[in-house]
Amino acid sequence: MTGKPLVGRDTQMCMSLSARPGNFGTRFHNRLYELTGLDFLYKSFSTNDLPAAIGGIRALGIRGCAVSMPFKEAVIALLDGLAPSAAAIDSVNTIVNDDGVLIGHNTDYGAVAKLIVGIAPDTPFVLRGSGGMAKAVAAALRDAGFSNGTIIARNEVTGQALADLYGFRWTETVENGAPLLINVTPLGMNGTDVDRLAFPAEMMAVCDVAFDVVQYPPETPFLRAADVAGKRRITGVEIATLQALDQFILYTGVIPTEGQIADAAAFAREQS
Structure with a gap:
């Protein structure tokens, strides 16, 4: 297993927004960070103030955000643009932050x-x-x-x-x-x-x-x-694994091995 750096000032943050946060995405992403040695950290959140939450992503330099029910359509008006995957169905489940520019994607499809x-x-x-x-x-x-x-x-x-x-x-x-x-x-x-x-x-x-x-x-x-x-x-766990993997790649640019993906999925299922 590759050693993951300790959390520090250069650690990149990713997150999720959901009405009912769960553990699967958090455990899946953090396990892949550990296995690949990436200096990233992932945390799930809920919110009663979606505009403020999206503003925080932009202001704090959060690298990526998974979006779950009930925010997948409401979030669109708060973003700077949509990738083809999201524009085709007017639904966002992934936000990628490139230097303050927030682009919505959809990895569910x-x-x-x-x-x-x-x-x-x-x-x-x-x-x-x-x-x-x-x-x-x-x-x-x-x-x-x-x-x-x-x-x-x-x-x-x-x-x-x-x-x-x-x-x-x-x-x-x-x-x-x-x-x-x-x-x-x-x-x-x-x-x-x-x-x-x-x-x-x-x-x-x-x-x-x-x-x-x-x-x-x-x-x-x-x-x-x-x-x-x-x-x-x-x-839903099968969907979660496939869409979370695509999110991981969007956020990090790294494609994990099949063994790393299987390890992270099994780890995520343990406490999901």
Whole structure:
């Protein structure tokens, strides 16, 4: 293992902003800094004042910031520009600070695109959610050739807009099932939603693939039910690993080895 320098005046800081901060990203990035010997430090935060938080990134020279729910769209107006990955879907999950210039990126899209490889594009799907992460998932599905999809969202404005943008249908409530079920809501997430199942049992019965973007906890009620039923699963931890790796590369310019990535992912899962 390469020795990491002690934190000092030259240490570069990276961070995350989320309504419900978790440990995965913090442990993943800091472990990779340790393994690669980089003089970086990563810390997670929440905020009730997004403009002030983004101003702090700029003023304090924070090198990079991961952005999670519910800030992925609201943060756009506070940045100096968007990389193509974020501009294409109007959603930011990564901020890179180059000498005070803040550019938004989106590494969620690439992670989802990699994880849906092998699922036939003619597979019908139901996607629950209409926020920034839902945009990344819907865009990846559309670009992979999926066309038979339904967006479930209580908010008619955002739900219909998302469906129209990518050529899918919208409905307000859970109706019929599909072979591919995707949860892009806080249902099952730590907190008040931790015990809530994203889809009812009758929809799980006709499902082939259960896809949950929730990272904390790693095993949501939706994923546990899919496991019991013997369904293929795509997990929030898988998304977290792939998108965090791309963030790490954006922040540092360093591409870790496969062994270092596997080590950091295992380390992050221990206390996520």
